Amino acid sequence: MKYHLVTLGCPKNVTDSERLTRALTQAGHVGIDDSDLADLLIVNSCGFIDAAKDESAQTTASLGAAKREDQRLIVVGCWSQIEPEPAAAIPGVERTFGIEAWDDIIGWLGPSDPVDIPETGALTRTSAYLKIADGCSRPCTFCNIPAIKGREFRSATVESLLDEARRLADEGVKELILVAQDSTAYAEDLGQADGLAYLLEQLAREVPQVPWLRLMYAYPGFVSDRLVEAMAGIPQVCHYLDIPLQHGSPSVLKRMKRPHNLRMVHHTLDRLRTAMPDIAIRTTFLVGFPGETKAEFEELLDFVRESRFDRAGAFAFSPQQGTPAAALPGQLEDRIKQRRQRRLMSVQEGIAAEINDAYLGRELTILVESIAGQTDDEGRPLFVGRSYRDAPEIDGLVFCYGVARPGSMPRVRVTGNLGHDLLAEPVGAEVIPVLNG
Numbered sequence: 001m002k003y004h005l006v007t008l009g010c011p012k013n014v015t016d017s018e019r020l021t022r023a024l025t026q027a028g029h030v031g032i033d034d035s036d037l038a039d040l041l042i043v044n045s046c047g048f049i050d051a052a053k054d055e056s057a058q059t060t061a062s063l064g065a066a067k068r069e070d071q072r073l074i075v076v077g078c079w080s081q082i083e084p085e086p087a088a089a090i091p092g093v094e095r096t097f098g099i100e101a102w103d104d105i106i107g108w109l110g111p112s113d114p115v116d117i118p119e120t121g122a123l124t125r126t127s128a129y130l131k132i133a134d135g136c137s138r139p140c141t142f143c144n145i146p147a148i149k150g151r152e153f154r155s156a157t158v159e160s161l162l163d164e165a166r167r168l169a170d171e172g173v174k175e176l177i178l179v180a181q182d183s184t185a186y187a188e189d190l191g192q193a194d195g196l197a198y199l200l201e202q203l204a205r206e207v208p209q210v211p212w213l214r215l216m217y218a219y220p221g222f223v224s225d226r227l228v229e230a231m232a233g234i235p236q237v238c239h240y241l242d243i244p245l246q247h248g249s250p251s252v253l254k255r256m257k258r259p260h261n262l263r264m265v266h267h268t269l270d271r272l273r274t275a276m277p278d279i280a281i282r283t284t285f286l287v288g289f290p291g292e293t294k295a296e297f298e299e300l301l302d303f304v305r306e307s308r309f310d311r312a313g314a315f316a317f318s319p320q321q322g323t324p325a326a327a328l329p330g331q332l333e334d335r336i337k338q339r340r341q342r343r344l345m346s347v348q349e350g351i352a353a354e355i356n357d358a359y360l361g362r363e364l365t366i367l368v369e370s371i372a373g374q375t376d377d378e379g380r381p382l383f384v385g386r387s388y389r390d391a392p393e394i395d396g397l398v399f400c401y402g403v404a405r406p407g408s409m410p411r412v413r414v415t416g417n418l419g420h421d422l423l424a425e426p427v428g429a430e431v432i433p434v435l436n437g
């Protein structure tokens with residue numbers, strides 16, 4: 001059967017779609033890009049917040065409305081895990097499945113008839129996510145992920161992750177991005193202390209041909225000295241860390257049931273910056289949490305100004321059914337939440353642009369991801385890439401005129417600051433393996 005898979009949501013959902021793709025391929029089904037030519041349409045949905053649920057519903061509804069009589073449509077993943085009825089009620093939906101239901105889906109589809117494989121051209125990708133664990137036992141009062149993914153950490157074994165990494169390295173990826181709900185808890189459930197540092201060492205030893213290992217979703221208070229040493233000591237580990245902090249006011253953090261000792265947070269940032277002076281730190285904030293006062297919001301802004309994150313995202317609180325925070329008094333109006341989100345992002349954008357200024361004239365190695373259509377006066381094409389400071393889709397880009405191909409890692413010199421992104425010039429031949437900076 002020819003299937004067309006639409007993936008919504010976070011990087012962990014991307015890895016779930018890859019697991020489903022592998023299972024379908026092994027069962028003889030073939031993935032295609034054109035939904036009109038598919039026999040089966042699959043939406044791997046997201047249920048994190050209401051906006052994500054709406055997007056899952058709209059995506060499914062538009063596929064349902066456009067599909068032919070003989071085409072089948074199913075919804076899988078996080079949204080249909082927690083709200084199967086509304087998903088099943090969308091016209092055209094034949095069946096819904098929850099998370100990690102690849103075996104059930106294969107069983108339901110039954111054996112595949114032989115399929116002519118349409119010419120789609122080789123897909124080379126430059127980077128891939130490696131989901132190291134799933135589920136979460138943290139008590140954050142605003143989050144429904146434990147209700148979707150399970151309240152226990154389920155770490156993948158080191159062996160299975162090394163197999164996955166070898167497979168992706170053979171595919172030619174240049175970057176492995178380690179993701180989980182909380183990467184710093186990796187292997188705790190397997191009885192291994194400092195499992196994440198150990199995993200990084202094993203990955204560096206097993207796939208030396210993968211120049212970049214990137215860490216996402218660290219939990220404050222669990223960035224151990226061993227992990228900092230491993231990040232600083234292993235050349236392949238990007239000097240980059242994503243550590244969602246959610247707020248900068250201890251009283252709000254207490255109501256979120258999040259680590260609220262800001263001295264610990266500052267100490268963590270100091271340890272990282274001392275061990276890796278060029279480290280890029282990303283974080284995420286939630287503004288407009290129930291009861292958030294003007295003073296508490298100002299505390300957050302002061303924390304952002306003082307901590308000077310390279311990258312930060314901010315979301316407006318949206319109450320999720322079944323979470324403790326949804327029932328808290330002091331729910332704020334949307335216009336206040338959005339105003340605070342804009343204000344925080346304008347402060348952060350100023351800081352990020354200042355930090356980008358410090359890169360003018362400096363050399364960076366970038367991972368080229370695409371070649372844009374335009375050329376400069378000398379007819380050189382524009383290629384687009386990311387430096388070690390940039391995770392895909394959420395951080396900045398580096399634009400550079402010159403000759404390069406996707407997946408190459410040329411050295412460039414920064415010539416312009418575009419606020420969120422950088423402009424650069426090539427300075428030399430490709431460099432592999434690649435160190436940070």
Ligand code: SF4
Nearest residue numbers: 136138140143145181
């Ligand atoms: S650590 Fe992250 S995934 Fe886990 S409950 Fe908190 S916000 Fe949700």
